[in-house]
Amino acid sequence: MNEKKIVVPGDFLTSEIKKLGSNVYINNNKIYSSVIGILSESPEYISVIALNGAYTPSAGDGLICVVKQEAATGYVLEFNSPTDTYLPKSTLRRKLDVGTVIFARIANISDNDSIELDNINILPVGTIYSTSCVKVPRIIGKNESMLNILKENTQSNIVVGKNGWIWFSSKNPKLLVRALDLVVKNSQKSNLTNSVKEFLEKNKTK
Amino acid sequence: MTKRLDGRKNDELRPMKVELGVVKSADGSCYLEWGNNTVIATVHGPRPIFPKHLANSEKAVVDYRYRMAPFSVGERKSPVPAKRDKEISLVSGFSLESAIQVEKFPNTVIDIDTVILSSNAGTRAAAITAASLACADAGLPMNGIVSAVASGRANGEFILDLTKEEEDAEDAVDTAIGVLMPQKEIVLLQMDGFVKKEDWKKMISIGLKGAEKVYDFQKNALLKKYPVDGDINE
Numbered sequence: 256m257n258e259k260k261i262v263v264p265g266d267f268l269t270s271e272i273k274k275l276g277s278n279v280y281i282n283n284n285k286i287y288s289s290v291i292g293i294l295s296e297s298p299e300y301i302s303v304i305a306l307n308g309a310y311t312p313s314a315g316d317g318l319i320c321v322v323k324q325e326a327a328t329g330y331v332l333e334f335n336s337p338t339d340t341y342l343p344k345s346t347l348r349r350k351l352d353v354g355t356v357i358f359a360r361i362a363n364i365s366d367n368d369s370i371e372l373d374n375i376n377i378l379p380v381g382t383i384y385s386t387s388c389v390k391v392p393r394i395i396g397k398n399e400s401m402l403n404i405l406k407e408n409t410q411s412n413i414v415v416g417k418n419g420w421i422w423f424s425s426k427n428p429k430l431l432v433r434a435l436d437l438v439v440k441n442s443q444k445s446n447l448t449n450s451v452k453e454f455l456e457k458n459k460t461k
Numbered sequence: 462m463t464k465r466l467d468g469r470k471n472d473e474l475r476p477m478k479v480e481l482g483v484v485k486s487a488d489g490s491c492y493l494e495w496g497n498n499t500v501i502a503t504v505h506g507p508r509p510i511f512p513k514h515l516a517n518s519e520k521a522v523v524d525y526r527y528r529m530a531p532f533s534v535g536e537r538k539s540p541v542p543a544k545r546d547k548e549i550s551l552v553s554g555f556s557l558e559s560a561i562q563v564e565k566f567p568n569t570v571i572d573i574d575t576v577i578l579s580s581n582a583g584t585r586a587a588a589i590t591a592a593s594l595a596c597a598d599a600g601l602p603m604n605g606i607v608s609a610v611a612s613g614r615a616n617g618e619f620i621l622d623l624t625k626e627e628e629d630a631e632d633a634v635d636t637a638i639g640v641l642m643p644q645k646e647i648v649l650l651q652m653d654g655f656v657k658k659e660d661w662k663k664m665i666s667i668g669l670k671g672a673e674k675v676y677d678f679q680k681n682a683l684l685k686k687y688p689v690d691g692d693i694n695e
Contacts, residue, residue: 263683264560264597265605265643278602280562289562289602291683306687307489308600309507309566337507337569368567387600433695441693450693 259443262288262303269301276302292389293443306443310336310388310418312370314361319383319416320372322355332357332372335385335418340370347375356383356422358414378414381424384432386439388419393442394435401448405434408455430458466627471620472667474610474674479591479682481598489599493591496624497581502591504599507569521566525554527588529577549585556609556639556648557592562602571601582625583611586637589649594679598686607648608675609639612668614656619663621671634660638668642676645669 262268266288268279275281278290279301288294292303312318320332320340329343330351342359351357359372386394395402395415406413411425425431434455441447465471475496484490487503510516527549531537542550557573573596575588586609593607612621615630628635634656639649656664 259689261684261687261689263606263680264603265641267643280602280604282604287604289604290600291597291687305600307598308602309488311565337566338509389600437693437695440695443687443689444691444693445689447693454693 260294273301278303316417319420384421489595491591491595495587498587499579500591502575502595504595506571507566510570520563523558608672610671640672
């Protein structure tokens with residue numbers, strides 16, 4: 256694996272013409288980084304993978320949401336984002352209580368930034384682990400490798416939302432939270448999956 | 462050239478110490494010791510803005526708060542925000558707004574709170590330096606980092622990063638400079654005292670060089686938080 260390079264906001268990246276990925280901006284035909292993150296560069300594409308940040312909704316994302324408030328014709332949902340969303344009662348078959356956790360997919364984002372949800376699933380009693388949305392790719396891993404390791408070694412049921420909220424019900428919740436903390440804290444390092452596997456196997460019996 | 466009271470050179474900064482992510486409930490935070498100044502800066506947001514009529518549908522509102530703790534100065538300071546606190550909050554907010562890409566978060570607010578725990582001149586510069594690190598720590602998209610420093614004149618010498626004793630000199634002039642790095646755009650400029658035009662230029666050039674040193678320090682602080690190699694442990 257090639258060495259990872261960390262860049263900070265305002266760092267000059269390149270003066271070549273490249274396709275712009277996330278977290279970069281262009282000024283006077285030069286490309287700069289706009290967040291603290293890991294540089295990811297290829298001959299025709301450049302982007303920075305952020306190490307922290309707020310979630311911005313995009314269509315197709317699966318989210319963990321919590322019912323925050325009930326209004327006359329729908330529910331206000333919060334999902335670890337600068338803005339809340341509204342779910343009309345007409346799309347639901349049953350009544351929701353405040354505090355219910357649901358998993359839903361963003362069907363569409365309209366012009367005035369309001370979000371339409373579909374594939375709504377009500378999750379049973381569990382716990383939510385909250386982190387930044389930028390850590391989610393590391394928690395899932397390549398081909399869900401990390402997620403499977405976490406599930407097997409702690410006998411858990413885990414649902415990961417793209418918004419950085421992770422719902423779980425586990426037989427060993429303390430170990431799972433410790434493992435998730437480990438992933439979040441070391442998300443910029445290489446070879447994380449093997450280290451987490453070792454960590455879980457070492458601490459499983461305790 | 463006479464030596465300064467604490468033995469520094471004229472263009473030398475006071476020793477700095479920094480820690481990021483000290484406030485767990487905040488999205489980003491920074492603790493900064495700069496000489497005898499101590500600052501804690503936190504960033505919350507972007508988050509929904511209340512009351513709604515304050516919202517801007519084109520960009521995020523930056524709500525910067527500069528406050529001095531009652532115990533930060535020799536004699537007790539009233540915790541009621543004074544005119545000075547409000548003015549510094551306003552201009553420092555503008556300087557950070559020029560660094561943050563606010564147009565990406567319409568109808569929201571970014572709350573930046575800085576508290577001075579201990580003060581010894583140059584607190585607004587320390588507060589902006591810490592706040593800008595906290596913003597970067599929170600992962601806000603920014604065009605650059607704001608580095609702020611004070612430069613000025615005391616006893617006929619042009620010096621960088623004045624202490625309280627130097628600020629109390631008879632002919633003292635004090636300029637706070639905030640620079641958006643690495644673009645080197647001046648985003649904050651305030652001055653106390655009377656000065657000639659040539660002397661003013663000297664003070665600015667000292668300040669700009671000082672800001673570069675502060676920027677190097679800020680950059681190292683950010684890189685130190687995320688070590689790429691090393692063992693993976695709790």
